[in-house]
Amino acid sequence: MAYLDNIRTFIRVYELGNMSSAARDMRISAAVASARISQLEEHLGVRLFQRTTRMLNATEQGNIFYPGARKILDAVDEAEAEVNEVTLVPRGILHVSAPLGVGRRLIAPEAAAFRADYPLIKIRLRLSDRKIDLAMEGLDVAFFLGIPEDSSLRIRKIADCERVLCASPDYIAARGEPDSIEALRSAHDCLNLRYPGAPEFRWPLQTKDGPKRVEISGPFECDDGDILTNWALQGQGIIMKPLFEVSDYIKDGLLVPVLRQHPPVPIQMACLYSHRRKQDPKARLFIDFMVARMAQSIGDLRLETLL
Structure with a gap:
C-alpha cells in the first residue's frame, strides 16, 4: 500500500503542479507528500521533479512515468470497484x-x-x-x-433548466423594465458570470426568429454566481439565472422577471x-x-x- 500511496501522491503532484496543493487535496501534510515522492524517486532511481523554492516541474523521466502510473491507478480503482460491486x-x-x-x-x-x-x-x-x-x-x-x-x-443528462432574466423592484423603479432586446443591450446594467476562459459576454435569448445571442454589458462581473444574485437583490442590475437558483426570491417578490417576451434559452x-x-x-x-x-x-x- 505504501508504494501505491507514493504513486497516488506522484499523480496528484504531477497533475496539480504543486506539492502543497497536492498535499491539501489528499489531506496529508506537505512533508508527507514530499517524503512519498522522495521514496518513489529512490525506488525508481531517477528524479521525477525538478524542485526550486518557487517552482516544481516534472523531469523527462517524470513525464514518461506519469501515463503508466495513471494506468496503474486506474486499474486498481477498477479492481476495487469490481470487489465493491460483488460484496454489495x-x-x-x-x-x-x-x-x-x-x-x-x-x-x-x-x-x-x-x-x-x-x-x-x-x-x-x-x-x-x-x-x-x-x-x-x-x-x-x-x-x-x-x-x-x-x-x-x-x-x-439530468434536465433542461428554465432560465429567467430578473431584477429587484428597486432597480426597476429607478431604471424601468427593458421593453425590447435592444433596450436590454443598450440601456440597462447586466450582471455577468465571468471566469478565466469564459467564452463570451452574450446572453442567449429566444425571439420569433429563433435564439439570438445578445451582447450585454454592465458595471459588475464575477466568477461567483451567488454574488451576482446578491448584487441583483441590491438593485445593481439584471441577472440571467436558472430558475431554481432564484425561485424563492421571485416568489417572495425580492426579484421580478423582466423581458418575459424574450426568455433565455434553457440550459442543460x-x-x-x-x-x-x-x-x-x-x-x-x-x-x-x-x-x-x-x-x-x-x-x-x-x-x-x-x-
Whole structure:
C-alpha cells in the first residue's frame, strides 16, 4: 500500500503542479507528500521533479512515468470497484464538484439522505462556477450547466433548466423594465458570470426568429454566481439565472422577471464521470440518487407558478 500511496501522491503532484496543493487535496501534510515522492524517486532511481523554492516541474523521466502510473491507478480503482460491486458494500471517498448554485440548492440538501442510505461512502463536495477538469482535479463526478468540451468523458443528462432574466423592484423603479432586446443591450446594467476562459459576454435569448445571442454589458462581473444574485437583490442590475437558483426570491417578490417576451434559452444540466470500463459503484449510486431528485426538483418548477 505504501508504494501505491507514493504513486497516488506522484499523480496528484504531477497533475496539480504543486506539492502543497497536492498535499491539501489528499489531506496529508506537505512533508508527507514530499517524503512519498522522495521514496518513489529512490525506488525508481531517477528524479521525477525538478524542485526550486518557487517552482516544481516534472523531469523527462517524470513525464514518461506519469501515463503508466495513471494506468496503474486506474486499474486498481477498477479492481476495487469490481470487489465493491460483488460484496454489495460500496465504501470510500467520492470527490464531487458542482457549480455554486447547483451544489448549494440541489446537491447539498440531499447529501444527508444519501449518507443515510450509504453510510460507508464519504462525500467531498467542491463548489465553483469556474470550468472544472475532471481528471486533473481528481474528481469522480462533476455536475455542470451547459455543454461539456471534453468528449472523452461520459455524460448523463439530468434536465433542461428554465432560465429567467430578473431584477429587484428597486432597480426597476429607478431604471424601468427593458421593453425590447435592444433596450436590454443598450440601456440597462447586466450582471455577468465571468471566469478565466469564459467564452463570451452574450446572453442567449429566444425571439420569433429563433435564439439570438445578445451582447450585454454592465458595471459588475464575477466568477461567483451567488454574488451576482446578491448584487441583483441590491438593485445593481439584471441577472440571467436558472430558475431554481432564484425561485424563492421571485416568489417572495425580492426579484421580478423582466423581458418575459424574450426568455433565455434553457440550459442543460448534466453530470460527467470517467470513461472507465467498470464504473465505480459508489459513483453510480451517487449519480442515480442525485439525478432522480434533481430532475424532480427542476421538473416541478415553472415560472408561471411563482407569479
